[in-house]
Amino acid sequence: MRHRTFLKTTAALVIAFSGILAAQSLAVNEIYSCNNGSVKLRVTGCTGSDDTDLCGVQHLNAAGTAEISPKTSQSRKAVLQTLQACQLQSQGQQKAAAPAPQQDRQPAGPAGPGGFKVGDSVQVNTLFGWANAKVLAIKGNSYYVHAETGADVWKDYPTEVRRIGAPNAEDHANGVYELHDRVQVLFDGKWVDSEIIGSLDADYQVTLPGNRTAWANRQQLKYVGPQVKPAVAAAGTPPKPGLTTCAGKFAGRYSTGTVANMTVTFKGAKAAISMYGETEDWECWTGGGKIYLHKTGEPDDLALDINNDGTLDSPMGELKKKGN
Secondary structure: OHHHHHHHHHHHHOHHHHHHHOOOOOOEOOEEEEOOOOEEEEEEEEOOOOOOOEEEEEEEOOOOOOEOOOOEEEEHHHHHHHHOOEEEOOHHHHHHHOOOOHHHOOOOOOOOHHHOOOOOEEEEEEOOEEEEEEEEEEEOOEEEEEEOOOOEEEEEOOOOEEOOOOOOHHHHHOOOOOOOOEEEEEEOOEEEEEEEEEEEOOEEEEEEOOOEEEEEOHHHEEEEEOOOOOOOOOOOOOOOOOOEEOOOOOOEEEEOOOOOOOEEEEEOOEEEEEEOOEEEEEEEEEEOOEEEEEOOOOOOOEEEEEOOOOOEEEOOEEEEEEEO
């Protein structure tokens, strides 16, 4: 917010010079130093030379090497007013502040933490989420990268740099996991079996005993192994032992009658589920006082409880028979 306040104050001070500004030119893709160097700007281009034409403006860090906020569009007149209190950096100053050109940077050599080398493609955590980037230099556990967003920045492994694809053994040892990895989490002083079900930066959401979930950091987690995918029953095969087909046992159209209006139409060994304007066909199996609607290739079934009055209980509410 400090640089925004500065820009507004600057614009107010120089508005008296607006008649002169129209004749001034802008240095495109050069760095302007403002507020004693605490704010740096770059004009990326303008749509024309009139006061009302728009110009792209990047807000840079103090070194002028990376964006600190998304690029904005301002009128050419407003940009010129802002730059009245700024100085254009010389090429020598820009070169001293910026890292060496890519061809002069650290040559490919020993891999850094995580096994990445100069020239490798990685993903880095940015303001816009994870983005692809190329490694330009390595220093300790930090990588200097060129991100696809256009910024050249330093990022630390393992919290801000990760490989493209599944984590390897070194990543797991450093607390890097992917969705559905099997782990152990430190819970009530004991290591208990768990599963990764979400992530946010360097923290992970995991399952806990009793159908609970929690957030844990990498120090509270141990890697066990990849997700074990449950076996999926082939078409025409009961998804659970002891189930029989619904053919001859259930028929007709059942509906919740609620806002979502879930409708299940039984016909032979199939059931059509309609909801939110879409309809899908499922296999229908029954046993143990329940109906199991199964879709080939899906590990989870939709279970409906059979009530004594002939209605069915579903996750969307009670299903009543509405017709044949």
